[in-house]
Amino acid sequence: MGETTGEDAARQAWGSVRDNRERNRFELDVEGDAALAYYRIDNGVMVFTSTQTPPRLRGKGVASALIRDALEIARAHGLKVRGDCSFVADYLDRRPEFQDLRAERDAS
DSSP, rough: OOOOOOHHHHHHHOOOOOOEETTTTEEEETTTTTEEEEEEEEEEEEEEEEOOGGGGGTTTTTHHHHHHHHHHHHHHOEEEEESSHHHHHHHHHGGGGGGGGGOOOOOO
């Protein structure tokens, strides 16, 4: 049997991302802590405003797993996305598989 390694193995150990709509944030519990991605929804666009990862979880792919799943949830709900949070904006820039979700920026 093949062995699961890397991000896939970590993702299995972490569980799944929750959409806590009451607090307008996505949550991912990892090793007794939680990574968070805050958002608001404006006219069919999910705007990510902040991503928070506890210091001891940084560099492990936790925030990337959180945002990847959050983007899949946005896609499932037919929403476009915008990253006002620099982490989400950079993530979108590096991931061609999510370009269909990008909302146009306001031309202000």
